Structures are given as structure tokens and as C-alpha cells.
Amino acid sequence: ECMDESLYTGVTNNLENRMHAHATGNGSKYVKRKGFNRLLRAKECKDKSHACKCEYQIKQLSRNEKLDWFRDDSLEIL
Numbered sequence: 001e002c003m004d005e006s007l008y009t010g011v012t013n014n015l016e017n018r019m020h021a022h023a024t025g026n027g028s029k030y031v032k033r034k035g036f037n038r039l040l041r042a043k044e045c046k047d048k049s050h051a052c053k054c055e056y057q058i059k060q061l062s063r064n065e066k067l068d069w070f071r072d073d074s075l076e077i078l
Contacts, residue, residue, distance in 0.1 A: 003034060006034055057077050
């Protein structure tokens with residue numbers, strides 16, 4: 001989640017490093033502009049291809065659907 005409450009979805013192979021990069025303004029251009037607030041949810045994937053497919057599915061959700069998915073572990077993406 002960004003400081004303006006917009007939602008960012010991305011892919012990484014090292015979550016800790018990516019969160020540090022976002023927090024210090026060195027992550028994505030989008031998060032750099034909007035400011036990093038907090039991680040709402042992470043999903044482990046078997047490989048980069050699977051991660052990119054999940055990212056695409058998440059990006060297709062409405063804001064409310066994303067918020068529901070962040071709150072409810074039983075809702076599945078891929």
C-alpha cells in the first residue's frame with residue numbers, strides 16, 4: 001500500500017530486499033512517486049512465470065476485490 005492508499009502489485013525473488021528498496025525510495029517508479037506505506041500481503045509462487053500470472057490476475061481485480069483478498073487467506077489467486 002502506498003501513502004496515498006493506492007495499491008501496488010509486483011513480483012520479486014527477495015521480498016525483504018524489495019520491501020527495503022520500496023521503503024528507501026529505490027523500488028518501483030510508482031512506489032517512489034506515491035511513497036511506501038506497508039505490505040498488505042505476499043504470495044509465494046513456484047517460479048517467475050507463476051508469479052507473473054498471479055500478478056496479472058491481482059491487477060485485474062477491483063480495489064474492493066483486492067482488499068478482500070488481502071484480508072482473507074481462503075480467497076485464492078491461481
